[in-house]
Amino acid sequence: MTHAQYVFVSYTLTAIVxxxxxxxxxxxxxxxxxxxKRLEESGVRRRSQDRAGHRA
Structure with missing residues (x-):
């Protein structure tokens, strides 16, 4: 394997990963x-929100 092939394969594998x-x-x-979205539609709210939906 030449240096150019090694570099090409290395860059290709890196791009794929x-x-x-x-x-x-x-x-x-x-x-x-x-x-x-599903949780909010079911009524679950974030702990940092008050009942009006404002962030505390």
């Missing part, structure tokens, strides 16, 4: 936002 992490974070964010 970082892309996978980015995708995982994006999907997890969507899931957490959906979960928060």
């Amino acid at each position: 970082l892309g996978g992490i980015g995708l995982w974070l994006w999907l997890d964010r969507r899931a957490r936002l959906a979960e928060l």
